[in-house]
Amino acid sequence: MNDKRQFVKSNRNLLILLSFIAVFLTVYFMPASHKENYIYTIGKPWTYNVLIAPFSFSIEKSDDVWQKEADSVRTYFAPYFSRNASVGETALSDFDRFFTDSLSKLVWDESYRILRRRLQKVYSDGVISASDEEILSGKEMFRIYEGNTSQFVQTSDVRSIRDAYRYLTDADIYVYDRYILLQHNLENFIQPNVIYDAARSEADLEAQLSEISHYRGMVVADQKIIDQGEIVDEQKSQIIKSYLDIVNERTASKQFQLLTWGGRLVFVFLCFLVLFVYLSLYRMDDIESRSILYFLLGSITLFTVAVGLFRQYSNWSIFLFPCSMLAIMLRIFLDSRTAFTGYMVFILSTSLVVSMPYEYILLQLMAGLTGIYTLKELSQRSQILRTCFLIFVSYSLVWLAIQMTQLENIRDIDPWMFLFFAINCVVILLVYPLLFVIEKLFGFTSNVTLIELSNINNPLLRELAEKAPGTFQHSMQVSTLAAEAATRIKANPQLVRTAALYHDIGKMENAPFFTENQSGVNPHDKLTPQESARIITGHVENGLQLADKYGLPNAIRGFIASHHGKGVARYFYIKYTQAHSGQEPDSKDFYYPGPNPFSKETAILMMADAVEAASRSLKEYTEESIGTLVDKIIDTQLQEGYFRDCPISWLEVNKVKETFKEKLRTMYHTRISYPEPTSDLHQRQQ
Numbered sequence: 282m283n284d285k286r287q288f289v290k291s292n293r294n295l296l297i298l299l300s301f302i303a304v305f306l307t308v309y310f311m312p313a314s315h316k317e318n319y320i321y322t323i324g325k326p327w328t329y330n331v332l333i334a335p336f337s338f339s340i341e342k343s344d345d346v347w348q349k350e351a352d353s354v355r356t357y358f359a360p361y362f363s364r365n366a367s368v369g370e371t372a373l374s375d376f377d378r379f380f381t382d383s384l385s386k387l388v389w390d391e392s393y394r395i396l397r398r399r400l401q402k403v404y405s406d407g408v409i410s411a412s413d414e415e416i417l418s419g420k421e422m423f424r425i426y427e428g429n430t431s432q433f434v435q436t437s438d439v440r441s442i443r444d445a446y447r448y449l450t451d452a453d454i455y456v457y458d459r460y461i462l463l464q465h466n467l468e469n470f471i472q473p474n475v476i477y478d479a480a481r482s483e484a485d486l487e488a489q490l491s492e493i494s495h496y497r498g499m500v501v502a503d504q505k506i507i508d509q510g511e512i513v514d515e516q517k518s519q520i521i522k523s524y525l526d527i528v529n530e531r532t533a534s535k536q537f538q539l540l541t542w543g544g545r546l547v548f549v550f551l552c553f554l555v556l557f558v559y560l561s562l563y564r565m566d567d568i569e570s571r572s573i574l575y576f577l578l579g580s581i582t583l584f585t586v587a588v589g590l591f592r593q594y595s596n597w598s599i600f601l602f603p604c605s606m607l608a609i610m611l612r613i614f615l616d617s618r619t620a621f622t623g624y625m626v627f628i629l630s631t632s633l634v635v636s637m638p639y640e641y642i643l644l645q646l647m648a649g650l651t652g653i654y655t656l657k658e659l660s661q662r663s664q665i666l667r668t669c670f671l672i673f674v675s676y677s678l679v680w681l682a683i684q685m686t687q688l689e690n691i692r693d694i695d696p697w698m699f700l701f702f703a704i705n706c707v708v709i710l711l712v713y714p715l716l717f718v719i720e721k722l723f724g725f726t727s728n729v730t731l732i733e734l735s736n737i738n739n740p741l742l743r744e745l746a747e748k749a750p751g752t753f754q755h756s757m758q759v760s761t762l763a764a765e766a767a768t769r770i771k772a773n774p775q776l777v778r779t780a781a782l783y784h785d786i787g788k789m790e791n792a793p794f795f796t797e798n799q800s801g802v803n804p805h806d807k808l809t810p811q812e813s814a815r816i817i818t819g820h821v822e823n824g825l826q827l828a829d830k831y832g833l834p835n836a837i838r839g840f841i842a843s844h845h846g847k848g849v850a851r852y853f854y855i856k857y858t859q860a861h862s863g864q865e866p867d868s869k870d871f872y873y874p875g876p877n878p879f880s881k882e883t884a885i886l887m888m889a890d891a892v893e894a895a896s897r898s899l900k901e902y903t904e905e906s907i908g909t910l911v912d913k914i915i916d917t918q919l920q921e922g923y924f925r926d927c928p929i930s931w932l933e934v935n936k937v938k939e940t941f942k943e944k945l946r947t948m949y950h951t952r953i954s955y956p957e958p959t960s961d962l963h964q965r966q967q
Contacts, residue, residue, distance in 0.1 A: 282676075286716045289565070289568065289569055292569060292570075292571060292574065292745060293561070293568060294573065295574060296557060296560065296568060296578075297508045298366060298558070299489075299574060299575070299578040300324070300553045300554075300556070300557055300578065300812075302578075302580050303553055303581060303582040303584070303585075304546070304550050305547050306582050306586055307582060307585040307586065307589070307630055308545045308546050308586075309543065309588040310548055310586040310590055311545060311589045311592075311593075311633065311634050311944075312589065312592050312634055312855035313538070313591040313593075315859050316807065319521065319636060321513050321518075321521075322513065322695070323513050323514065323515060323518050324512065324513070324514070325512070325513060325514050325695070326365070326509075326510045326511065326512055326687075327507045327508065327509060327510065327511050327517075328509070328695070329509065329637070329687075330509055331505060331507070331509055332505070332506040332507050332508075332521070332524075333505055333506065334500045334501070334502055334503065334504045334505075334506055334524065335502065335503075335504060336502050336527075337499065337500065337501045338499070338500055338523060338524060338527045339496040339498070339499050339520065340496060340497055340498040340499060340500060340519060340520050341496055341497075341522065341523040341524045341526065342494070342495055342496065343515075343519050343522075344495045344521070345911060346497070347493065347495060349562060350493050351490055352378050353507075354486075354489050354490055354493065355486065356419070356491075358421065358482075358485075358486050358489065359418070359422045359423045359424045359429065359433060360416060360417070360423050360477065360478075360486075360894055361423070361424050361425075361426050361477075361478040361481040361482045361485065362407075362409070362413070362423055362424065362425050362426070362475045362476060362477055362478055362481040363425070363426050363427070363475070363476050363478050364407065364425050364427055364474060364475050364476075365474045365476060366474070367470050368404070368473070368474035369401070369404030369405070369474050371472045372400065372404065372471070373397065373400060373401060373404070373414050373444075374399060375470060376396075376470045377397070378395060379470075380393050388454075389454075391454070392452075392454040392781050393868035394441060394453070394506055394594070395452045395453065396449065396452055396467075397452055399448060399449050400449060400471075400711065401451050403440060403445045403448060403449065403471065404474055406438050406439055406943075407425070407434070407438070407439035407474060408438070408439065408440055408441070408442060408471060408472065408473050408474050408475060409439055409440070409441055409442075409446050409473055409475050409476075409477075409582075410441075410442065410473040410476075411441065411443075411474070412477075413440065413475070413476070413477045414441045414511075416477055417436050417439075417525050417760075420436050421435070421436055422434065422435055422436060423428055423436060425475065425944075426478060426481060431474045439471045439475055442468070442471050442472075442473065444466065445467050445471045445535075445631075446471055447518050447612060449467055449471065450478070454738030458785075462624050470608075473660075486491070487639050500520060500523075500524070503685065505518075506520055506521060506524060507521065509687050510687060522667075535943070537592060545633055548629075548630070548633060549630045549633075552626045552629045553630075555622070555625075555626065556577075556581075556622055556623060556626045559619075559622045560619075563618070564616075564619055566575075566928070567619060568614070572723045572724050572725065573614075573615065573723075575723060576614065576631060576719065576723045576725070577611070577615065577619070577623055580607060580610060580611065580623075581607070581623050581626055581627050583873060584606075584627055584631075585627055585630050585631055586602070587602070588602060588604070588631040589631070589634060589875045590635065592634045596944075598611055598697075598698075598701050598703060599636075599637075599641060599814070600641075600644065600676075600698065600705060601701050601703040601705055602705070602706075602707075603650070603705050603708040603709045604628065604631075604645045604648070604649070605623055605645065605648040605649050605652045605672050605709060606709045606711070606712050607623075607627055607649075607706070608620060608621075608624040608648075608650075608652040608653050609652045609661060609665075609668065609709065609712050610712060610715070610719065611623050611624060611653075612652065612653045612656055612657075613656065613659050613712075613716065613727055614723075614725045614727065616745035617653050617657070618816050619651070620653050621653055622652070624649045624653070625649075626639075628642055628645045628646060628649070629642070632738075637819045640680075640683055642679060643679060643683070644676055644679050645675075647679045648672045648675050648676055648679075651671050651672050651674075651675040652668055652672055652709075653720075654667050655667065655671050656668045659716075659727060659728050659729055663715060665709075665710060665712065665713050666708075666710070669706040669707070669709050669710055670706070671703075672706050672709065673702050673703060673705075673706040676702040676705070677699055677702055677707075680698055680699075680702070681694065696811065716730075716906060718731060719901065720834070724777070724834070725836075726832075726834040726836040726837070727943040728775050730834065731778075731779040732774045732779075734779050734782075734783070734833070734834075734837070735760075735775075735778060735782060735787070737782075737921060740831070741783070741827070741831045741833075742782060742783075744789065745785075745786055745789055747788050747793065748789040748792050749785075749792035749793075749795070749808050750798065751795070751796075751798040751799075752785050752788045752789075752792065752795060752797055752798060754797070755785065755797050755893060755894065756781055756782050756784065756785055757782070758782075758893045759781040759784070759886070759889045759890050759893045760777075760778045760779075760781035760782050761782045761944065761948075762781075762889040762892065762893055762940075762941055762944050763777040763778065763780075763885050763886050763889040764777050764781070765940050765944055766885050766888075766889065766936070766937045766940040766941065767881070767882060768937075769940045770881065770885075770929075770933040770936050770937060772880075772881040772882050772885060773882055775952070776836060776882050777882045777885055777886055779837065780836070780837050780840035780841075780882070780883075780887055781840075781889065781890075783824075783828070783833060783837050783840070783841065784824070784840050784841055784844045784886060784890065785820065785824065785826045785890075786823075786827050786828070786841070787819070787820035787821055787822065787823030787824025787825070787826075787841070788820045788823075789823075789827070790820070790823040791816050791819075791821075791823075793821070794813070794816050794817070795817070795820075797894075797897070805853075810829045810853040810854070810856045810857035810860070810868070810871075811853075811857065811870040811871075813850075813853045814850040814853040814854065814857075814870050814871045815851045815870055817853065818845075818871070818872065818873045818874070820873055821841065821842060821845060821873055822874065824841040825841055825842060828841055829877050839880075839883060840882070840883055840886050840918075841878070842874070842875070842876060843875065843876050843877060843878050843879065843883045843886075843887065844883070844886050844887050844890050845873040845875075845887070845890075846873065846875055846876065846877040846887060847872060847873060847874075847875035847876065847877055847923075847924045848872070848873050848908075848921070849871050849873070849922070850872075850873075850946055853871060854866065854871040857871070857880065876926075877921060877922075877923050877924070877925070877926055877927075878924060878926070878927045879926050879927050880927050880928070881927060881928060881929045881933070883927060884923075884924050884927045884929045885929075885937060887918065887923060887940070888914070888915050888918065888937055889941065891918065892911055892914050892915070892941050892945070895914055896910060896911055896945055898948065899949075902945075902946075902949035904942075904946060907942055907945045907946055907949070908942050911938050911941045911942050911945070912938060915934065915937070915938055915941075919934065
């Protein structure tokens, strides 16, 4: 008893340690900052509750609006140019010198004066280069910077080199003079004197762009941003975006982060505390199993971490994540209440990092409940398909109900959510291959595995039927009795049914030494009671060795080890004591290694094994004889204390007795003896 208390205390400490690890990992892998994110469509109704501004904030312009304003500034921006007066002066001096030296004897003085006035006007108005002409393309005005002042100039007032040359040669002079002048390269006297000032222009343009406001209004504290069911237009969308940007900016501060992490830690700790209290009050048998503790806490932690990573590194909808897969996994290997409690801890913990916590909790709660209570006993692959379909229906109906309470027109319901639910349920189908991995990791045995093992074409059962046919028939009968009794007291009938088929596999090693396999010859006649007893009790150890060889689950091995408990090979024990009066035999020779039954299922199998074996020795099968036999065997087992360590009540034992009596009366019913026909009847039939 002290050892058991110490073991339970050790497991409780393990549960506390695992809970703290689970809390730490759950919080650690949550997104660094919980960013608010509402999923909505412009032109569709707002499906969330009314959104009220908790503080005043400015409304940001959208990127498109700001870009249009910036493009407008660039379009109407007047670039800066600088005038170089010396260029014009030099050009005029060169022209005067050229005329004096080369043209004075060829053209009239009047033509020279007209050309000089035109050349002077060209430089007075301004001449720009071809590259600068491209800069002014599309501009109505630009600015000429001279000294410390600038003035706006019409773009049409300045000339390119090409236009200046055309203007110069179009002068009203004698035809002959024009001919002479065109031969003397007048374009050499036209040079740009208005030059683009890139540095000043770019600086002024940046200054003007920086003056464009990124905001276009303000929302004051407690002002309604948008109401439920209201259509989201461009303006509302930008207000919502501005609000979310401010919220996310504030949540990024160190002080807010500290409060966030602290709040998450406390909340998740309270969630896991609920699970700890539940297990301590209602599931002490789960605490006594370290495999269950590892599986329960490990699976919850794994799924919470996965949700945190999913939210942190993915922009997909959280409803694509198969949360209800956890509920199904827990239900397959644990009871429904434990599965629901563990699943609720997971849902509440992860609700801290989703954008729609109310909808998330409600949808995942209903989906999880559907998975738990539609999959009470997994025995066929089709059950997984049915459960996934019902989960999809549950998702869809709950989402439809939520939307109907928020929208004015059913046509405004977002159809993409139903696609998300369908993908979610398809992913849940992966739970079936995961069962094998979980069984191997934690030593569990699912109903699927039990059903596979109960197939009489299983190699080990075929070998049993060949080597020990009587034992095989006995195991089949025990399986029927035990499964019926387990159903009656709400134990696990599939586990008992399968275990009963394998509980005596150790008899294959020495099949002829067991009564049910003998055919007139009893090999024990040539053995001492000790040798016979060792063979009889040894079938337990032989069975465990075969279980290891064929990879039978631990659950089945427990039945093989405990179906005789720490009992005695009574026949040979009595035979020895009669032959050695007053001499105490060695307990190792006559007693089974045990242990005694430790669960309802193992207790049922012990009772069914003893009752079925003893029923074969009855001389007549009457209701009274069968009832007396069942009561005698089970009462003896109770008196000898075989069931002290298993959680089976007196009421349940009585139900098992009644079940055995009913089944044995059915199994050993006798045919009616028909009377022989009389001679008269025989003659009439002739």
